[in-house]
Amino acid sequence: MSDKQLEIRGLRARIVGGEEILKGVDLVVPRGEVHALMGPNGSGKSTLAKVIAGDPQYEITAGDIVLEGQSILEMEPDERAREGLYLAFQYPVEVPGVSIANFLRLALNARREEGDEIGVMEFYKKLQRAVKELNWDDSIIERNLHEGFSGGEKKRSEILQLLVLEPRYAILDETDSGLDVDALKVVSQGVNAARGPNFGALVITHYQRLLNHIVPDRVHVMVNGRIVREGPKELAMELDQKGYEWIREAVGA
C-alpha cells in the first residue's frame, strides 16, 4: 500500500460534549487524485472537513486520520497545515486590517525555516500568477482579508490561497455554494490548475454542476455520518438524476 495518500480510518467524532456526527468514516484520497464527497444536508460532510483540519470544536472518539503514513490526530491545525493539508472553508472569516498579501507571506514563511523566508520578488510573482489564474485584478492583494468581500469573492480567495500555499492535500468544503456560473468556472479553473501528481483533493459538494468543471477521479457518498457508496465519476451523475432518497433507500439508511 502506498503511503502517498490521505486516509481516514473508522473515524468517529462529535461536537465537544454533543451528539456523534461522524459514525465511522473510511475514505482514502491518494496524492495525484481528486475525489468528490457528496451527500445530503446534515450527513456530516462539513464536519469531516473541519475534523480533518483540526477544528477544536470537535472531539474524536475513535479512528484515525493518516497523512502519508503519519497520524495527524495529535497535531494542532497549524502543524497539519505545515504538513501539507489545506481546507477551503465554506464560510471564510473576515480578518480586518490584515491584507491578503501580508497574510499569505506570513503563511508561506510559517512553512519555511527561520532565515529561509521567501524573497519579496519571488513572493509577488507567485501571488500575481495565482491572481491571474483566477481572472482577478492585482489590487485584490492589498485588500484586507475578506473584509467587505461578497460570498463569491470569499470563495475565490480560498482558491487563491490554495494556489499560493501549494498544499499536498486540499479539502474544498462546498466551494461552489453561492457562486454564479461565471464564478464557478473561474474557481474550477483555479482548482484544475493545482491538479497534478503532487496534489490530492477532496471536493465536497451537493451538486453535480461543480463536477462538470472539476472532474473527479472517484466519488464518495456520505449519509448519516458514514460513507455508504463509492464509485467512478458516473456515480455523481446518477446521484444527480435519482436524488439522495435513492441512496438512502439503497443502503437502508
Add this chain to the structure above:
Amino acid sequence: MSDLHTDTTQAVHPDAAKLEGMEHAKQYEFKLAEDYFFKSDRGLTKRVVEQISYMKNEPEWMLKFRLRAFEIAEKKGRPKWGPDLSDLNFDDIFFYVRPNEKQGTAGSWDDIPEDVRKTYQRLGVPAAEQRALAGVGAQYESEMVYHKLKAEWEKLGVIFLDTDTGLKEHPELFKEHFATVIPPEDNYFAAVNSAVWSGGSFVYVPEGVHVEVPLQAYFLLNAENIGQFERTLIIGAPGSKFHYIEGCTAPAYTSNSFHSGVIEIVCQENSHVRYSTIQNWSHNVYNLVTQRAMVHEHASMGWLDGNLGSKVTMKYPSTYLVGEGAHGEVLSIAFATDGQHQDAGAKVIHVAPNTTSSVVSKSISKGTGRSSYRGLVQVHEGATNARSNVECDALLLDENARTDTFPYIEINEKTAHVGHEATVSKLDDEQIFYLMTRGLAEDAAMALIVRGFLDPVAKELPLEYAVELNRLIELEMEGSVG
C-alpha cells in the same frame, strides 16, 4: 559627611551639601564636571528641588518656578479619580539622578534585568541603543546621520536641543513659552514635574519652515533624557510644518518606578505639527504624563500616542483649539497585559468657531490587563460649527481582561456636531482556527488579529516604527497560549 549621594568627590565642593539654593550656589562660583554623577536625596522635598536647580546651574527664575510648583503640588495632593496609585511611594524615589557617560542612571549593564536585556536582543536593537534605553549611558552625537541632519536643521533655523541646553542657549524664547500651555496649577503631576523636571526636548521651527525628516528625540538620547521627569517644549512658528517623534518601541528600562513627563506644544497660525510617541516602559513604572497642545488659527495638531508598557499609565493628550479653523487629531493605542492598567484617552477643547477634531482610540487587554478610554470633548459657547468625532474600539483577548470607557462630552454651543462611537470585541475562536489552518501557530494567529485591529492607527506611523510595533506585539503575544 556628605548628604549628596556621590560616587566620586573630586568634582564637588566639599561644602556643597550645606547649600540651600541658588544664592549659595552662586557664591561658590564653580562648575561641576559634565560627567559628574549625582543622585538627589530620596523623596520629594524642598531641599531636593533646590539641589536639582543648583546642580543644573539654572537662572533664578527657574528655581523660583520650581519652588512655586513644589508648593502647588504639596497643596493639591494626588487626584482622587482614575487608577490605583496607592503603591506609588515618593519616599522611595530619587527625583533626580544625573548620570555620567560611564554609569548612566541605572548603574551597570549587568544590573539590568535579564528579561529586559533579552527583549532588546529579540527586537534586534543595536547594542549601543540597548544601553541607552536601559539607562546605562551612550550618546548618539557621534552618529553621521545625526550630524548631517543637524547641519540641515541649523541652516533652516530649526532649534532641536535637550531642554536643559535649550534653557541655557535660548533663554528668551524659552521663557516666553515655558509653562504657558501647562502651568503647574494644572494638575498634581504637572506640578510635580514642574518642580523636578530634567531633560526632554526643546524644539522651535521658524516661520514657514517645513522639516521633511521627522525630528526624532532619540537623536538627543542620553541617559538623562530618558529620565523620569522630562519636560518637552515644542513651538511651531506660523506656517511651519514638522513631525516630532518621541520614544521607542523597545522597552525603556528604569530602576526608578515613576515617570511623569510634561509635553507642551504651541501651534501658531497655519502651522502643522505632529507628535508621535510609542512608550514601552518596563512593567514596574507608573507613567503619568501631561501633554497638551495650544492650536491657533488654521493650525493643526496631530497626536499619535502608543502606550504599551508600564504598570499604570495615565495619559490623555489634549488639544486646545483656540484659533478659528484649528484642527486636532488624536490616534491612540493602548495595550494592557497582566497586571497593567492603561488609562489613556484624549481631550479636545473647542474654543473657537469652525474648529474640527477627531479621536480614534484602539485598546487591547490581555490576561488580567485593564485598559480604559477616558476622553473629554468640550465645546465652548461661541465655538460655532465645531465638529468632533470620537471612535473607540476595545479588543479583549481573555476572559479576565477588562476594558472601560469614560467618554465625557460637554457642549455649550448649539451649532456643534459631536459624534461618539464605541465598540468592544472579543478575540474570535473561528478567526484563530482559520488562520491556524493556513499554517500560523496559535500565538502568531492572535498577534496577526491584534495587528489587524491596530492597523488603522499603525499605518500612520513611519515604517520603521510600524515594523517595531509589530515585532513588539508578536513578543507580547508569545507564550500567551495556555
